[in-house]
Amino acid sequence: MISEKIVKALSQQIMEEEHASRIYLAMASWCDANAYPGAAKFLYSHTNEEREHAEKILKYINYRGGHARLLPLPEVDNDFKDVRDVFEKAMEHEIYITKCINDLYELAIAEKDYGTQVFLQWYIEEQEEEEDLFQSILDHYNNCKGKLALFDKFVSEKK
Ligand code: FEO
Numbered sequence: 001m002i003s004e005k006i007v008k009a010l011s012q013q014i015m016e017e018e019h020a021s022r023i024y025l026a027m028a029s030w031c032d033a034n035a036y037p038g039a040a041k042f043l044y045s046h047t048n049e050e051r052e053h054a055e056k057i058l059k060y061i062n063y064r065g066g067h068a069r070l071l072p073l074p075e076v077d078n079d080f081k082d083v084r085d086v087f088e089k090a091m092e093h094e095i096y097i098t099k100c101i102n103d104l105y106e107l108a109i110a111e112k113d114y115g116t117q118v119f120l121q122w123y124i125e126e127q128e129e130e131e132d133l134f135q136s137i138l139d140h141y142n143n144c145k146g147k148l149a150l151f152d153k154f155v156s157e158k159k
Contacts, residue, residue, distance in 0.1 A: 001064065001066075002115075002116070003111055003113065005107070005111060006107065006108065007061055007067070009104055010057050011061065011069055011070075012071065012100075013100060013101070013104055014054045014061075014070065015071040017054035017097075018051065018070075019074055020097060024043045024046045026077060027043045028040045028043035028046075029078070030078065031083065034083070036083050036148075038152035038154070038157075039083060039086065039155045042155045045159070053123070053126070083151070083152075087134060087141060088138065091135065094130045094131050097130070098130075098131060101124060102124075104116075104120055
């Protein structure tokens with residue numbers, strides 16, 4: 001049986017993942033509206049990934065005998081300076097999510113919840129991949145020296 005303290009912390013993370021999903025949806029919409037179809041395609045797809053991350057935690061709470069409840073979502077930004085701003089903000093957000101996951105892991109250790117520690121290991125690896133993914137996009141932006149159509153094509157091929 002999962003403790004109420006862990007349920008509360010994991011429920012907060014469901015909200016964070018849903019919020020990330022909406023952040024990427026707003027970013028996808030901006031890219032779509034500003035003629036970056038490749039970046040929009042990538043971000044629409046990433047929106048779905050974040051929703052899956054949220055659902056996976058929700059199902060885990062219920063599997064462990066808790067009841068996952070949804071929390072209100074914060075507002076999202078809809079406007080960006082340019083496509084670089086989109087991906088810099090995405091990277092910043094992934095770094096924030098990594099911190100959230102690490103804090104959750106520390107709590108699971110403090111609470112001696114070994115099952116939740118094992119569950120969170122998937123998210124720890126996922127965050128390494130996500131940070132690497134967004135860093136590679138930013139690196140490519142810097143390398144393509146203003147050739148934004150090339151940049152957009154590169155991002156469209158990312159998963
Ligand atoms: Fe679910 Fe991109 O972190």
